Amino acid sequence: MLRGEITDAIRRAVMKELAAVGYGRLSIEAVARRAGVGKTAIYRRWPSKLEMVLEIVSRVAGQSLPLPDTGTLRGDLEVLLRILARALRHPLASQIIPDLLAEAARNPQIALTLQEALRANQRDIGILLLGRAVDRGELPAGADPDEAVDLIVGPLYWRLAVARTPLPEAYVPRLAAAVAAGLGAIEPVPSGDAVAASAHPS
């Protein structure tokens, strides 16, 4: 019978350690030290550093977020971007997410897990958001959902996770307006080539 409090302490320590030194330098000893725990307690729960991180991260990232219908594309975008901004400003998340994404370029296991936990989720939200806008007549049908997601998530991710520039007061509403305009200008895909091509992400 593993004690849950210990498991939680380890989980917290892994997150902090991930933020502090990154996946590449993460060591079991450091996690145990930070959690105030013997290495034994960790090896009793996970067979390796990789599986430990994957389990812990996907548990945190896996939770799907409900997206309320505000009645307009721009309103929906603003809500979504605000949620994203809050997540990306979290000090732990803003360190861990870029680190794991960079590591995912090297490690197929990590790539797959993040794919399932994060991007699949986002893609669903993107499709939902686009579908609503099309139903309302705000957008023409036929746009590639992947391209739409790029347009929606890209700027804010760049701002917060890459450039790391602070957000001015009215940034999110302005961005929502600009993104809405951009979405309106996406031309429909010729036949189905983009969808077919992007159905097999590497």
Place this chain on the structure above:
Amino acid sequence: MLRGEITDAIRRAVMKELAAVGYGRLSIEAVARRAGVGKTAIYRRWPSKLEMVLEIVSRVAGQSLPLPDTGTLRGDLEVLLRILARALRHPLASQIIPDLLAEAARNPQIALTLQEALRANQRDIGILLLGRAVDRGELPAGADPDEAVDLIVGPLYWRLAVARTPLPEAYVPRLAAAVAAGLGAIEPVPSGDAVAASAHPS
């Protein structure tokens, strides 16, 4: 008299090693091994791993790219995005850039260097591009250049460096059109708050 061929071999080895294992795991021994060189040759040139990487990376990233004036905002965007896409598809760059950006969140030295080498450059290009469009009457004046850069670079960076989804044939032109529309919808900053706030990036 240090031999230049040796220096070049080390530089190449550092780039490959950075791509393969990332900055966190980069070891001098591995670089020397890959370059077919003694550790001495490396320590003779740089005092530490950090300074070595900074010098090598900023030398590569520091070169500014000329941006031809195509006569239209959309045309300028398409050229710029195409250049960006080519850079981000380079196998070494696509591994090294996200890795160093993630590391920059932890290491102020790296953050500063990347800031100077990459983002300052981009910001200048963004200002240039916006200025031209305003002169042509394609865009209203008063938009925050930082927000514009987010909108321009974000989607493509997300697509190529984060999601790592392959680009369909006509993606770049479509994205250029959407971004142009988005730029047109950016509302001018009230007074100067966003500029003032973003003048002190962390």
Place this chain on the structure above:
DNA sequence: GTACGTCGGGACGCAACCGTACCGTCGTCG
């Protein structure tokens, strides 16, 4: 109240790197 299993802690041998020092070799400047 007893027996079992997890707990923290410590020790193990092994491997990788660190940064430095010292070789004998070889290219190059003067």
Place this chain on the structure above:
DNA sequence: CGACGACGGTACGGTTGCGTCCCGACGTAC
């Protein structure tokens, strides 16, 4: 053509982390 210096290679002691094992101490379920 001689001397200087950078070269690759090797070895050094020290540190860190690996994954495993064993210990005595709790604490909990029965």
